[in-house]
Amino acid sequence: xxxxxxxxxxxAAIVEFGGAPTDWLDLSTGIxxxxxxxxxxxxxxxxxxxxxxxxxxxxxxxxxxxxxxxxCLPVAGAQAGIQMLPRLLARGAAKVLWPTYxxxxxxxxxxGWSVENVHRFxxxxxxxxxxxxxxxxxxxxxxxxxxxxxxxxxxxxxIIDESFCDPHPDASIxxxxxxxxxxxxxxxxxxxxxxxxxxxxxxxxxxxxxxxxEFSGPWPVSGPAxxxxxxxxxxxxxxxxxxxxxxxxxxxMDDLAxxxxxxxxxxxxxxxxxxxxxxxxxxxxLATHHIWSRVFPYSDAWIRLGxxxxxxxWTQLExxxxx
Numbered sequence: 001x002x003x004x005x006x007x008x009x010x011x012a013a014i015v016e017f018g019g020a021p022t023d024w025l026d027l028s029t030g031i032x033x034x035x036x037x038x039x040x041x042x043x044x045x046x047x048x049x050x051x052x053x054x055x056x057x058x059x060x061x062x063x064x065x066x067x068x069x070x071x072c073l074p075v076a077g078a079q080a081g082i083q084m085l086p087r088l089l090a091r092g093a094a095k096v097l098w099p100t101y102x103x104x105x106x107x108x109x110x111x112g113w114s115v116e117n118v119h120r121f122x123x124x125x126x127x128x129x130x131x132x133x134x135x136x137x138x139x140x141x142x143x144x145x146x147x148x149x150x151x152x153x154x155x156x157x158x159i160i161d162e163s164f165c166d167p168h169p170d171a172s173i174x175x176x177x178x179x180x181x182x183x184x185x186x187x188x189x190x191x192x193x194x195x196x197x198x199x200x201x202x203x204x205x206x207x208x209x210x211x212x213x214e215f216s217g218p219w220p221v222s223g224p225a226x227x228x229x230x231x232x233x234x235x236x237x238x239x240x241x242x243x244x245x246x247x248x249x250x251x252x253m254d255d256l257a258x259x260x261x262x263x264x265x266x267x268x269x270x271x272x273x274x275x276x277x278x279x280x281x282x283x284x285x286l287a288t289h290h291i292w293s294r295v296f297p298y299s300d301a302w303i304r305l306g307x308x309x310x311x312x313x314w315t316q317l318e319x320x321x322x323x
Contacts, residue, residue, distance in 0.1 A: 007028030007029040007294040007304070008026075008028055008029045009028065010024055010028065013292045017290070019290050024291070025290065025292070025308060025313050025316050025317060026292045026306075027292060027294075027306040027307070027317075028304075028306065029195070029271075030137065030164065030190060030268070030270040030271035030304075030306050031270070031306065032192065032193035032242065032246065032270060033193065033306065033307050033308060033309030034193055034242065034245065035192065035193030036192040036193060036194060036228075036232045036235070036238060038194075038228060039228065039231045041224055041227050041228070042227065044223065045226070045227045050219050050221070050222070050223045050226055054226050054227075055226065057226070058221070058229050058230055058233075059072045059073075059074065061230045061233040062186070062201050062203075062229070065233040065239075066172065066186065066201075066203070067169070067172075067174065068172075068174035070178045070203040071178075071203065071205065071209040071210075072202070073202045073203075073212050073213050073216065073220065074200070074201055074220060074225075074226070074229070075199075075201065075202055075216060075221065076198040076200070076220060076225075077189060077195075077198045077199060077200045078161065078163050078186065078187040078201075079103065080198075080200065080216070080220075081212075082103050082104060082107050082161070083103075083107050085183060085212070086107050086108045086110070086112075086113055086129075087111045088211060088212060089129060089157055090128075091111070091112045091113055092113065092128030092156065093116070093127060093128050093129075094114065094115045094116070094127055094128060094129040094130070095116050095118050095123065095124045095127035095129075095130050095131070096108070096115060096117050096118070096130075097119075097124060097130075097131065097136070098117035098118060098119055099138070099139070099296070100131075100133045100136055100138075101133055101161065101163075104131045104133070104159070104161065105117060105131075108129070108131075113129070121147070121151070124155060125151065125154040125155065126155070127155045128155070128156040129156055129158075129159065130151065130155040130157070130158050131158075131159045132158070132159070132161070133161040133163070134148070134160055134161065134165065134171055134173075135165065135168055135268045137164060137268075137271075138266075138271065138273045138294070138296065138302065138304045139265065139267070140266035140267040140273060141266065142171045143171070145171070145172065145173040145175070145176055146176075148160060148182075149173065149182075152179050152182050155181070156181065157182075157183065158182045158183070159184075159185065160184045160185070161185045162174070162184055162185060162186050162187075163185060163186065163187035163200075164187070164190060164191075164268045164270055166190070166239070166243070167191065167246055167247070167268065168269075172184075174203060178204070178205060180207075180208075181205075182205075183202065183204040183208065184202070184204065185200065185201070185202055186201040186203065187200050188200055188201070188232075190270060192232050194228065197224070197225050197228060197229075198221075198222075198225065199221055199225045243269070246270060246307070247269045249269075249307045249308075250267070250268075250269040250272055252314075253305060253307060254272060256317065256318060257272065257305075257321070259321070259322075260321040262275065262303075263275040263276075265302065270306065270307070271304050271305065271306050272304065273302060273303075273304050274302070274304075275301045275302060276302075276303045277301055278300065278301070279296070279299065279300055279301055279303045280295060283303060286320060289316070289319075289320040289323075290316075291317060291320055293305055
């Protein structure tokens, strides 16, 4: 099994199935297809190094948006935190609640941890480090913050990946009191639709964040990322409207899937998960109509779809599923 397979590999689909990039509807990721409108950027965002004042402003914007007082470090996407944390914490036995985003297990193994994938939440107990993705990718399962807080009492460290939590704020543990052994990862690019900006956040105890800050260097994120992040995180009107639209579009996607004979398994409002019987066969059938999807090496039946953007793309999907 390829432990580091991902969506977003549209170039490989084009090589196999042809067509130009503009012909394709790429539903292989869980990225908001309606990105935040980029604000005008100052010249200094490009031609000077980010200042400590600007970096503090981004931290404060994130804390306000996440409704938390946990210490916070901006990083180059949640992925940067996933890769750094296993190298900062003392090696031992890690448990990952599975199935989930495969970079957690892969990054832990690369850093010298022993890793066990467990299928039951209660089986995480006793780990030197436990990983929970909440809401989970790809199932969309949500774990109550109170249950996660209780779990933290039975593990060395608990990493909670909240990359898809923006449309589901009640699932976040960040509104509870901070614990010294709990670390939270947040994505910016998924909900705000700006994955190429490479911005995310690691939140946790001040001593751990201080260590991570030293490890990540004096300029962990770019000037443009800081300015865009500050603006977007403060735009609560856009965030509320976007959460509503995502919920509407996710329900529309489910209706299409059910009408095509698929079974809804779950997901979040940024992606949906279906049982289609034969995942690879379905992926190839969609690809012949230039629609790219996400399948998983651990399931022969699951297929995950992101959301289309625009009337023509919805029509492309509707027409294909009606065949």
